[in-house]
Each structure stands twice: as C-alpha cells, then as structure tokens.
Amino acid sequence: MGRVLRELARLDPWSFWAARMREDEVGDVAVVGTTGAFLISVFGFEGYLGGKGERLTVDGQPIGGLRGLRKAARKAGHHLGAAAVFTDVVPVVCLTRAVAGSPRTVKGVRVVRLEDLVGEIVNRERSLRPSRAEKGVRVLGDPLPRARGVRLDVQGEP
Numbered sequence: 001m002g003r004v005l006r007e008l009a010r011l012d013p014w015s016f017w018a019a020r021m022r023e024d025e026v027g028d029v030a031v032v033g034t035t036g037a038f039l040i041s042v043f044g045f046e047g048y049l050g051g052k053g054e055r056l057t058v059d060g061q062p063i064g065g066l067r068g069l070r071k072a073a074r075k076a077g078h079h080l081g082a083a084a085v086f087t088d089v090v091p092v093v094c095l096t097r098a099v100a101g102s103p104r105t106v107k108g109v110r111v112v113r114l115e116d117l118v119g120e121i122v123n124r125e126r127s128l129r130p131s132r133a134e135k136g137v138r139v140l141g142d143p144l145p146r147a148r149g150v151r152l153d154v155q156g157e158p
Helices: 002-008 066-082 114-122 130-140
Strands: 016-020 029-033 036-043 047-052 055-058 089-095 104-106 109-113
Touching: 002 016, 002 029, 002 114, 016 130, 029 114, 029 130, 036 066, 036 114, 036 130, 066 089, 066 109, 066 130, 089 114, 109 114
Parallel strands: 036 089, 089 109
Antiparallel strands: 016 029, 029 036, 047 055, 104 109
C-alpha cells in the first residue's frame, strides 16, 4: 500500500485528494480530483499478468473481487451524488508487483500497473471543480494527511 500512496503523492495536491477506505469497505484508497473519482484496489501478487477473455490471473492466481469493486464504486457514486458531487467512480485494480502490458478494462474495472496509475487518473477530461473534489473525498473515506502540498504516506513520512 505504501508504494501506491507514494505514487499518488505525485498528483497535483491542489487538484486531487486521496482517502483511505474504511475497513468495512471494498477497495483500499479513493482518489477524487478534477478528473473524477477513482476507487483503487491494490493487488500485490508477483508474476506475469495473463488469462483469457475476462478471467485475469497473475502467475495462475486469479484477480478476484472485480464484481465487488464495481458494486462498491457504484455505491461510492451514490454517496457522492448525495453530497452534490456529481461524477462517476471508476473502479481500478492496481498491480503493484506484476508484469503487465498497457492498461485495460475487464468487466468494467480498469486494470493498471503501478507505473500507469497516475497517468490513468490525470489523463481524463476534467469534470469537477477542486472544491467539489475536496468535498467528495471526505464523503468516501478518511482523507490522507497532507503537508506543504505533499501527500504523506501511511507512516506520516513524505
């Protein structure tokens, strides 16, 4: 998780906010910014991404929970809408240690390498004002601390 948070620290701190998801929620971290909202689940198995069709595996271990992540993203979208933050929530599986090709969508979930995560978030069309995005992240989870415009990782170190 620390590697993902360090990668997310590269996001513009005045346009994007991150929150750790609660223990009873699906997903690990939510990001809300001017390009929308993202529910990220971290998948840390080591190996090569493979599979056929809509069944993805990393060295034979299936990447499961896609349906639950999609459902959690829809639920998060409803919570945002109730708070007047109108945007879809994109479910994302982040592969932190697997070797994979370019990002892809499988069963409505974006599957990206850690190196592609920030690009996946910032290279979308702007759909929210920063004030709405900042409000939205508080609705979805416990906002991660920030200092001098730099996000902090779990231990509180830059």
